[in-house]
Amino acid sequence: MRLGGFRFGEYQVEVSGNALNHFGARTPLEPRAMDVLRYLCRHPGAVIPAEELLQACWGTAELGDNPVHKAIAQLRRALGDSSTEPRYIETVRKRGYRAIAEVVEAPELPGTWTGGSPFRGLEPFEESHATIFFGRLDATARLRDIVLRQAAAGCALALVLGPSGSGKTSLVRAGLLPRLAPDEERPDAIVAADCTLHMDCADLAGGSLHGALAAVLVDAELDGRLVFDGSSAEVLATRLRDAPAAVAAQLAAATDRVRIVLFVDRLEAVFRAPDASDADRAAFVTLLDRLARCGTLLVLLACRNDFYPELIALPELTGLKAAGGHFDLAPPTGADIAQMVRQPAQAAQLTFERDATTGSRLDDVLCDAARASPDALPLLQYCLNELYRQRGADGALRFDVFRQLGGIEGALGVRAEQIVAALPAAQQAALPQVLSLLVAVSDDQNLVTARRPAWAALATEPERDLVRALVEARLFVSELTAEVPGFGVAHEALLRRWPRVADWIERHRHALQVRTRLNAQAERWAGAGRPRDLLLPAGSQVNGARALLAVREVSLSPVAREFVQRSVSRMKLGQRIVAGVVGSFVMLAMLTGFMGVRAQTARHEAERHRLEAEGLLGFMLGDFAEKLRPLGRLDLLDSVSGKALSYLATAGERDDLTTRMQRVATLQMIAEVGMARGNQDKALEALQAGRAMLAPYAAQATSAEALERLGDNAAYLGRLYFDRKAFVQAGQHFEEAIGFATRLASLVNDADHWNQLASAHNSLGGVAKASEQYGKAAQHFELAVALNRRAVAASPGNRDYLGGLANSLSWLGDTMSLSGRAADAARYFAEEGTLLEGLRLAAPNELRWTSRLAYALWHRGNAQLENGERAAAADSYARARALVDDLTQRDPSNQRWQVDLMRLKLREIRTQTQPDAAATLAEIQALYRQSTEMSKAQPDNPELRRLASQILERADSARSQLQSR
Template sequence: MQSSEDPAFFSFGDWTVRPSQRSIERQDERVVLEPKLIDVLTYLAGTGGEVVSTEQLLAACWRGTFYGDNPVHKTMALLRKALQDDARSPRYIATVRKRGYQVVAKVAFADARERATVSRRSWNDGSPFRGLLAFGSDDRDVFFGRARATAELLRAIRRSDADGCAFVLVAGPSGCGKSSLVQAGIVPALLGEAGHDGLRATAWTSFVARTPTSPLVDTLAGALCRWAPGGRPVFVDSERPALGKALVNDLDFVIERIEREVPAGNGRLLLVVDAMEGLLTQASEQVTATIAALDRLARSGRVIVLGTCRNDFYPQLMAIPGLLALKHDGGSYDLAPPTQGEMAQIIRLPARAAGLHFGRDPHGERMLDDVLLEAACRHVTALPLLQYTLQALYEAKDEDGTLTFAAYEAMGGLEGALAQRAERIHDSLDARAIRAFPRLLHRLVAVAGDGDGVTARTVRWIDIDDDEQHAVRQLIDARLLVSLLEDDEPCFTLAHEALLRHWPRVAEWVQTHRADLRARARIAEMAARWSTEGQRREHLIPRGQLLADAKRLSREAHPPLDATQARFIGLSLRQARFTMMTLAGMAAAIAVLALISTFAAVNARKAERHAEARRADAESLLDFMLGDMNERLDALGRLDLLDEVTHRAMQVMGGHDWKSDAPDAVLRQAKALREIGEIRFARGDSDGAIEAFQNADTSLVHLVAGHPDQAEAYAERGKLAYWRGQIAFGRGKTDETAKEWNNYLEQATLRAKLEPDVPDAWLELSYAHNCLGSLAQRTNHAEDATREFELSSSLKRRVLGMQPTDRKTWLELADTMGWEASVEQQRGKLRDTLSHYMQEREAVLAARESGDPTNLWLYRRALADLHVARAHADLGMVVQAESDYTAAATTFAQLVRDVPDNRKWQRDLALTRSQQGWLAYGVGDTALALRRYADAGDMLQKLLAVDAKVSDWRTLLAVNRTWESMAHLRMGELVPAAAAVNEALGLFGDVPATAASNRVLRALADMTAGEIARQQGDAGTASTHLDRALTELRPRAEKSTDPRVLDPYVRVATLLGHQDEAAPYLERLRQSGYRSPAFEMFVNHSNQGKIQ
């Protein structure tokens, strides 16, 4: 039995209820409830003893689908049986005749507040709603719906404090209520007389990390000066300058002062660092010093440090030196959006406390709170919109305190309230303010330099001109902006970041200016680092799109770049020109040296030694270009820079006697050809790559025939076989792939026998097994795949035993773990799949080098994030999946911006965007899903314009179009739905029987086409598509445990009315833990008879 410390619990009479475990307990009894029973019990517990109608329960727990009240009656009977309650003499839940149900048991939640004490008119301080503002510490009496999160976070704080590092980072989507949870939930709980479970704070302070009014350390110092336990300040305000210096240079002084003012046993001081994503825009030395200070404070035994951050910035935050270790030793808490039951409390209980009533729809007889609840539950980011709408309804309430339907409809409902009000305010601005508005947006809006996240800035009044000040005053009066004091400096910022997403005028402006905002942010960050770290050349902007953007911004930016940034860009441009001249010079040097040696050899026998020396110089330079420089540029993803140089070198080699009978010369030439092939492949020229690989292999065949003990020749032949197989694999030619990769295995085995003590030989052999495993998996030979992956993994671990700190081997082991995870997914072992992918990510992190991460490592981390995201999504863990997808997309986008010619990175970014769309579709955000599909489609079409033969790209686009069609179908848009799925079917074409996974994906497209035809009234076409999909999927599903097969099969069987046939396969999915949001929505709709 769990301890009462479990955070997700509340008491219900003499029972302890644990929603997260779906169980109720008392003494030695424990009963596990069905999901619907625990939902109803949790909802009733939060109603404060009010009578709840069956309609309310249907709206809250059955998603507002009204099909009679029998499900409620049946559920209540089962719930009473589990509680051992008696309807005639109730101890827990009473039936109120003709009205509904009422909780009569005493209910206490984990934050020690009894909901039964919420009574009408217990709040008399104006509106119980906060609009776009966060709830504060004085708003506890109207802060509802977060009892579970409060208890869980309090437990995390207590645990981190007990472990000696009292730091907890609260992460969650924008608008999920992080600041409100901390200020109205945690702060009052810890500051209460008894504190929480023995942990008590005597004073608290906070600061916002994105504040730009002073250096970050000085902002922290200002916050610490506001600590005053018992009215006695720990640091007086006059000490602020000295305290700022001490936080950098003398933390012992800071801690000694705190220990003197707050003796052991006298409670804790609480420090809240809000919006920690703002650290990403601050100077690196300030961030480093601030994190070091927070770390020391959290480990002092006197201070609790709480941070909040948006989870889309979480990966970048964890790259800040020191913060990852602080979070690891302390703790973190992922705040999910409110559940339906919690959302019902957020809507109803503050209104009850303030004596407000919800009106009834005069046409449909629905209550306004039910309508609000249903609208809020459609979107995971609805909380700011809901609070704003409730505040607007409060302002428009009638004389008896009723929030009316008329007001709700007039403001455009939940989605329209904020946008309509904001647009109305904008239109009311005078001409002077309207002209200044775009300039204000440039100041208020920040886009992270290495991601897509949009945040609000805090701006100082002294930094804006008179026209802007005029506009700001009007916007503050209208409550779209808020004025605040930061470090005694008057500032302003957006009332809530929801304005950036839900005000179309601003959202469109951000989209239009996103590239410039991102480029400007990255340039500012890089320039600050360059300036503070000795203005070293390696910190200048490398060649690429960012440098081009910097050049343009240096001429056109408004407001203009500062002097440091302008000089930084000027030096970066100068270095880029110098680099190009150097590369050109090196290429020319190779040619000149080779020509000199050739000329000398042909025209003067007496100069043979001199020519040999020149040739050796040329060969050495070529070795450098294809060795050290190649590795460095490969880590940056910039192999294209070597393309022209290598071509020139090979032209020289082709016309020169390079002693082709000498093994070293043959190997050098073969390696050069392989490098050319890799570069051409990376740039989408598969045919050119094959030509280079084949020429290299031809020279090596003759070498091996004459020198069978040449281990390096076998190594090169194996690599060439790998690349030929990779190209065939990408084109869907599985037989050719198998031939090449078995050749790869043969060559690698021969090399390992010749070099048993060389780690790289065993590593190459592991690669060959990994390739064959991936091919076996692609062709649905799971046992063969498992065997090959296990062999590959054991060989890599053997290499790590020989060189345990080798980062390259850790990355390769991560790759194999990823393949092992994909096999577990085919077997339907989704928890094991997630575990393997988490191990893959840990192995990638183990390969992290000191200093700035290379592009290669960033790519592997993004790939691991993408794998974990999909595994989380399959298990229905939406919040975690969204966070991991965002991390992957952010990193892929950064890589593509840095190296626009890398097709592999473009492909993976497109895949991530498409999967983000599928997740959005599953949680009901169809508009976002369509935007994601459009982004992915654009990227994939550009790739196919480079090389239309790559079947992998065609398949990804086909799947994307299929999902896009499903989204249009949900919205009732049959014409674009049909166009999208027809394009998908055209892209799939005639899929070979050996391409099993593609045939399953084509069946999904057929199923979608059948749904569309059915809705268009074309029964014949619908039957053709659906029967073809069923025929394809049925034999595959019979022996399969793979959700990628079972999911579409259950769908198509259900659409054809074969529910009994689908039932055992649905159960197979349930047993595997498969809870993909899109599939769950389909099943729910099918149960309700409204499949779409």
């Protein structure tokens, strides 16, 4: 034992002063009694015979047992111990005595604390607060044993579990980490934490898990050198995702033992992050497990235990439990709480007031109150910090302040109410909107958690002023997360212990649950490019989301609000169209019934009505369907085709030309919907059924309608096989389409059918081009150009004919370029550009002409670049970029245009003759950041990943050129 002293249970033993110190109450001992106590405590748990104590403390065993009995009795009186129910020194009958309380060597008194309040309020203890972190000695020791055992077994990974507010963060940072620091007395220790990294999962701010981990690991440092020197967080994130084994190997090569600690705090936030899928979470935990096995990195996880079902669903964490790597943090005992209250106060030279009426000391009252509270630690620390803030001039923590605060449980709510009540009315009224940003309720388990919104989410000045006031009162915290300023509650206990907030949460619990689910759906919808099929289906989901829009006190993000509004709009449009369709069929049914009643007396009248009904059906399959297609309402087209089939079934055995053509048109519409939805099997079945119906007319059809249906059927079959890359079958069907279109043109020789025939030649040319038969492809495209010119000459102002000609010229120019005829390609691209420029000027609101002109200039630039005309190519690319830039400004949601804009900027850089290397590198890096952000939003999009990789290669090349100068 050190002469300075040691701790025996709740007593500090002052060896040099021959005294016991019990939280400031000092009891003197006789020197012999101190010697006996020291000897027993040198051998804690061991039975020491009286003869051995005599020899050790009196130097002889000839005095008999009385001196020992006398010393033991004095020690028990000083310790408040009992021989019948011992807590410190136990008598073992006929054998001797033993020390049974915990013995810890330590300085005789806590060091003097001069760093302000020794209590942390709602903030966790950190490494710098280790000297005032008390009450968790046993938990720290047991957690340290688990960590060392895991590291020795080759997987330096441990998980700390406990309720919210149990002190998990403080235990790791102020308790465990200082005990893992390098120790000169143990140079061969398996863990010597030289570098500590902290990742707070609650601060993901919408970024990826790999990106957040990389932003922390990039700061890993050993012996004054960065482990990942020269690597940015973005590059390291890519390596962690694509090559984790290489990252683990680089860590393993840095040192021969565990010297880096990664503390992943508030792991539960990963399970409620809307941007993280189940696969993302599983991959993240697998990555942490792999890094923990490299022999250099210790990974410590802290998670709320109410998320245990999500944890054990991950194989690595289930295996970690089996290996003994889980540590369940129990609530503090009464003795632990006493140390948390008294020892920091003693270190800061504070005292606790004694109540003059009851004689109770304030520290005793605090300890008793804390034992009964489920939120003991955050509430106790906050109350103690408030007592410190309002302490007396003599350093006394006072009863009157304690009562004003409303005790431990009321302190948090009273303080918050005091702050809010002192604010102007406008700021008080802004509290529900702020709470809406802060509170999240899980969709599945109804758990209440705190969020960390950005300051930018605050819409009004009163909201911002309210948050600033609560931050100044230390009830909220403000911090920078992923370079974005944000704020949040200092501890989630505030959500439970502030009555106003608890009531608000209970009133809006269901709405908050709906918002959680809605946010996740909206993020998936936005990440997938805002497709219509990911909008909310009609029914309870849309109705619930629409009701949430009316709840003013529960805010929605702009993306979620847009998601709901579009879902509601789609539902209303569907209802109107379906109502119209159903109404039409009701009218049709009524009309048919009326005709049936009159059939016996007026067959000619019935026939007239039948023709009217078929005309209505023809309208629905023709003009009405054409009006639905620009709306993208494929589901309603499907509904129309189903209703049409139902009606045609009532035609019975009748098989005249009109009925058969209507059935064919219906099957073609079914095929169109199936192809658009990716259901090629359904589309093929419908097209083959239509082909069978048209077979009798294929050889000698004299009806323009039959020839048109035959041509459409063949063209659709060709397109379907082309999409399947079955070019032989596609070519056969496109040949059929050309044959039918040629025969149709001989019957109806007008511009529409010339244009249709040109489209058929383009399709067949596309098959030849895909098969690298460029000569054959050029022949078809030249025929298409001739037919388009004929149509334009017949109707010069028709934009569809002019657009068809431009399309054929584009195909022909592309084929010339692939054939090595760059000059011809440039000529065709130039004519295409002239046509499209005119169309754009004639119809400036039709964005398709602007888009097609941009791509025409792009193709022209490619041909000019291949022909060595670098300056001309640069001009073409610049004009194309300006057009695409305008398109992205007019429709920011179109990611296809944003990708093309980045590709055009890369093309422009390639044409620079004397580039500024530094400026070029900066521009490429900006493009890389933009492509990376888009790739994060759409992780399953291979085109975005390829673009990011290409930009990165270009950046490396530019960097090399800059360094070589």
